[in-house]
Amino acid sequence: MVVGTLVGTIARLVMLRVDHRQYPTFPQAYISHLALGFIAAFVGAVSVPALLAREFTAVTFLVLVAQQFREIRSLERDSLERLERSQVVARGPDYIEGIAKSFEARNYMVMLTALVSSAVTRGYGPLLGAAAGVATLAVLARFLQTRHLKNIAVVRSGRLNFRGTLLYVDDIMLMAVGLEEARLVFLERGLGVVIEPKDDNARDTLAGMGQRQAIAHDASAALGVRKDIGHPEFTPVVRRDLETGRLGMVLVAMEPDLEPLVSAVRLTPVLESSRRVPLSTRAGRRAAD
Amino acid sequence: MKVQISGEIMAVVASRAEQVLAGGAPVFVEPDEATRQRVAMFLGRITDGMVHDLENGVLILVRH
Numbered sequence: 471m472v473v474g475t476l477v478g479t480i481a482r483l484v485m486l487r488v489d490h491r492q493y494p495t496f497p498q499a500y501i502s503h504l505a506l507g508f509i510a511a512f513v514g515a516v517s518v519p520a521l522l523a524r525e526f527t528a529v530t531f532l533v534l535v536a537q538q539f540r541e542i543r544s545l546e547r548d549s550l551e552r553l554e555r556s557q558v559v560a561r562g563p564d565y566i567e568g569i570a571k572s573f574e575a576r577n578y579m580v581m582l583t584a585l586v587s588s589a590v591t592r593g594y595g596p597l598l599g600a601a602a603g604v605a606t607l608a609v610l611a612r613f614l615q616t617r618h619l620k621n622i623a624v625v626r627s628g629r630l631n632f633r634g635t636l637l638y639v640d641d642i643m644l645m646a647v648g649l650e651e652a653r654l655v656f657l658e659r660g661l662g663v664v665i666e667p668k669d670d671n672a673r674d675t676l677a678g679m680g681q682r683q684a685i686a687h688d689a690s691a692a693l694g695v696r697k698d699i700g701h702p703e704f705t706p707v708v709r710r711d712l713e714t715g716r717l718g719m720v721l722v723a724m725e726p727d728l729e730p731l732v733s734a735v736r737l738t739p740v741l742e743s744s745r746r747v748p749l750s751t752r753a754g755r756r757a758a759d
Numbered sequence: 760m761k762v763q764i765s766g767e768i769m770a771v772v773a774s775r776a777e778q779v780l781a782g783g784a785p786v787f788v789e790p791d792e793a794t795r796q797r798v799a800m801f802l803g804r805i806t807d808g809m810v811h812d813l814e815n816g817v818l819i820l821v822r823h
Contacts, residue, residue, distance in 0.1 A: 635812040648810035700804040
């Protein structure tokens with residue numbers, strides 16, 4: 471049981487690394503998630519000895535804890551949504567939903583890891599128990615791995631240019647920029663990126679507004695956005711080429727380096743809620759040519 | 760949620776008054792191209808609106 475709790479808590483710690491989402495970033499958030507992870511691990515670890523002792527009420531506690539984890543999801547969602555207003559570049563609802571879901575899922579992972587390692591410890595000793603816990607976590611993590619944009623699309627840099635007052639990246643129209651001054655800034659410091667979907671599934675996934683907002687958010691979070699209130703023209707926009715489904719993006723970054731921008735976009739997660747799979751339907755396959 | 764008007768023309772900066780005879784938005788008439796840009800810039804900063812050029816001497820401010 472001790473081994474199970476320990477392995478589970480460590481598992482939560484491992485999953486708490488600050489990742490590309492840049493969230494959570496503060497010790498206070500770490501503590502609350504670690505505490506919940508500990509509870510999850512404890513309940514998972516305890517359930518095996520409890521069941522062996524024929525204490526079936528222990529199962530109700532599992533249910534109770536599962537209920538709590540659903541709370542975590544809405545808690546995360548609420549707090550992120552509230553912060554959304556003060557973001558210079560919003561995450562978008564799809565992204566928030568994805569983060570909230572993954573926080574919930576991580577607690578289930580911890581519980582399962584603790585359960586397995588506690589059960590194995592019971593039969594084969596603490597060393598094998600810990601090993602089983604690590605193995606469970608590895609399998610789960612692999613299974614739940616988020617896909618990144620680079621898995622579904624080719625990301626490359628594009629050339630920004632103006633046709634009249636319309637801003638283009640290569641041949642994808644982005645927006646109309648009326649101010650002469652702003653046009654000069656775009657030409658001087660703007661960075662253009664073109665995202666080419668690899669197949670029809672990717673094309674429809676990239677069309678989602680939530681997915682596009684996530685791309686814009688991640689890119690500006692990584693490079694810093696040159697934007698403020700009163701300067702709406704420098705909001706990063708991601709627009710679609712209607713002919714091919716390619717996306718074009720422009721970002722006026724604090725750090726005007728193209729290569730890091732391209733890699734930041736490549737590492738944007740593909741959001742669960744934006745994912746579309748037309749190729750899995752018969753009609754979609756027939757339409758694809 | 761902050762409720763605000765979006766996707767609506769908030770102001771118009773035109774080179775000649777007869778280009779924009781009617782409308783629900785405030786109209787500023789500035790014959791000079793540079794002044795027009797300047798007025799539009801100020802209005803954009805103040806209203807947090809995006810400046811678009813209709814390429815006929817008329818600039819509009821839109822909040823997106």
